[in-house]
Amino acid sequence: MDKVIKTDDAWREQLSDTQYQVCRLKGTERPFTGEFHRKGEPGRYHCVCCDAPLFDTDTQFDAGCGWPSYYAPVTEEAVTTTEDYSHGMHRTEVLCARCDAHLGHVFPDGPPPTGLRYCINSVCLRLEPRS
DSSP states (O other): OOOOOOOHHHHHHHSOHHHIIIIITOOOOOTTOSTTSSOOSSEEEEETTTOOEEEEGGGEEOOSSSSOEESSOSSTTSEEEEEEOGGGOOEEEEEETTTOOEEEEEESOOOTTTOOEEEEOGGGEEEEEOO
16 A cells, blocks of 8 residues: 655645544544434545545444444555553554554544454445445
8 A cells, every 4th residue: 555645735625624633633523413423325434635445334333432433444454553641641543554644543442353343433434325
């Protein structure tokens, strides 16, 4: 997978203000406000920054947290994680492996088969419906 690297100005030009704030500045959208916090039509979610496939509706579940939640990415290589100590908490941040966009966080309280909950901001995602 080729790494996507752009200048800050290029990201600002490509993304909406909200997308830029969340994806590039590690912000978050308010719970229950994102387009995909409820499972909709079947498909695959792609990164809004670089179009890499990230998550599939087949692994999406309602965690009741107000953000789209998945128990696994489409492949192990689709995302990377890093330790996040911001806001006085210790969490595991989830990033797009291709462009390093901040997507959200992963928690160890998800359903089988992984036991993980990838809690992802809708604004970071673009749904490509299945035909």
